[in-house]
Amino acid sequence: xxxxxxxxxxxxxxxxxxxxxxxxxxxTKLGFVSECIVSAASDVRVRLRLPxxxxxxxxxxxxxxxxxxxxxxxxxxxxxxxxxxxxxxxAEINAGVAARAGFAVSFAGEAIGELDELRRxxxxxxxLAGTDxxxxxxxxxxxxxxxxATMTLGDMPPSAQLERxxxxxxxxxxxxxxxxxxxVDPGTGDPITGAAVSLHLGRARLSRVGIEANTGICRGMxxxxxxxxxxxxxxxxx
Numbered sequence: 001x002x003x004x005x006x007x008x009x010x011x012x013x014x015x016x017x018x019x020x021x022x023x024x025x026x027x028t029k030l031g032f033v034s035e036c037i038v039s040a041a042s043d044v045r046v047r048l049r050l051p052x053x054x055x056x057x058x059x060x061x062x063x064x065x066x067x068x069x070x071x072x073x074x075x076x077x078x079x080x081x082x083x084x085x086x087x088x089x090x091a092e093i094n095a096g097v098a099a100r101a102g103f104a105v106s107f108a109g110e111a112i113g114e115l116d117e118l119r120r121x122x123x124x125x126x127x128l129a130g131t132d133x134x135x136x137x138x139x140x141x142x143x144x145x146x147x148x149a150t151m152t153l154g155d156m157p158p159s160a161q162l163e164r165x166x167x168x169x170x171x172x173x174x175x176x177x178x179x180x181x182x183x184v185d186p187g188t189g190d191p192i193t194g195a196a197v198s199l200h201l202g203r204a205r206l207s208r209v210g211i212e213a214n215t216g217i218c219r220g221m222x223x224x225x226x227x228x229x230x231x232x233x234x235x236x237x238x
Contacts, residue, residue, distance in 0.1 A: 007038045007076055012232035014070040015046070021062050021119055023215045024126040024168075030215075031222050031230030032063070034085065042078040044071050047085050049230070051221035057089040061106065062115055064097045123172050124186040125207045130165035131183065132204035145197045154178025 015033055016026045027033055027048065035047035048064060068082040083094040089107075096106025103115050134156060135148055153176065156162050166176040174180075174189045183192040183200055192200045 004038055004040060007042060008036055010074060010076070011036055011038060011044055011046070011071055014074055015067055015232060018063060018066040018070050020218075021059055021122040022211075023218060024122070024129065024211055025215060027063055027067065028230065028232035030219065031226075031233045033067075033231040033233070034226070034228075036231040042076055044077050044080050044082075046071060046080070046082045048083070049085055049222070049226065050087055051218045051225060053086060053088055055087065057087075057093060057107065058103065058115055058118060060084055060087060060089065061093050061096065061103050062119065064093050068097050120172070123168060125211065126168045127165065127172060127174070127186040128204045128207035129211050130161065130168055130208075132201070132208040133161040134159070134165055134182070135201060135204065139201075145201055148201070149181075149183055149191075149193055149197045151182045152178060153180045153182055156182065 012028060012033070015028050015036070018027050019025060020027060020030055020032070023030065032048050032050060033046065034049045035045065037045045039045075046067060048067060050060060064082060064084050068080055071077055071080040071082060082097065084090045087093070092106050096102065099106075138148065139145075153162070153166065169180075169184075169186075170176050172186060174184060174186065181191040183197065184190060185192060185200075
């Protein structure tokens, strides 16, 4: 593997950590990275694309800013040029990210603040969806909601879904140690007990279904718009 190819692989690996905040999937896997070029001098050029021209600018800003941070943090990268293309607010987003200006300054007069609360809102939904992914197999095996309410993360069989749930919980500052309750309120970290258990599991299921539905719609719209595979995109099997 040549140095340029190896560095491009590392850049794409860094971009794997950048997620669409609403879909909770890496921008590489979603096909949002249209171009990733690394020069012999380790200057990196990344271009992003989205399913529609009018995708929400706050979501877009988060992804471009996170992609810039991920690439710039690599010690071997000399410079990073990360930009969004084919979007109605790409000029404002790209200029703001390049200047490290933040969302509120980049959209002065339109934005009411930064995007920390938006990010937390979608992380909360990701934790709920992850809870359903972990609990559904257990319920299918015969465990009832009352039993789930007594279980801890350490009681769960190892799985990719459990690892993902723990990562999202950690991002929210929630407990992820083996003794931590399986069912918690994502906003407070308090255990879910009693009559609230069934309602909580219902919310978790709705969150998972909603995210999966939106992901399918966005994938379809992106394929229709561009018809090409993104850099680092993993094709769905089957």
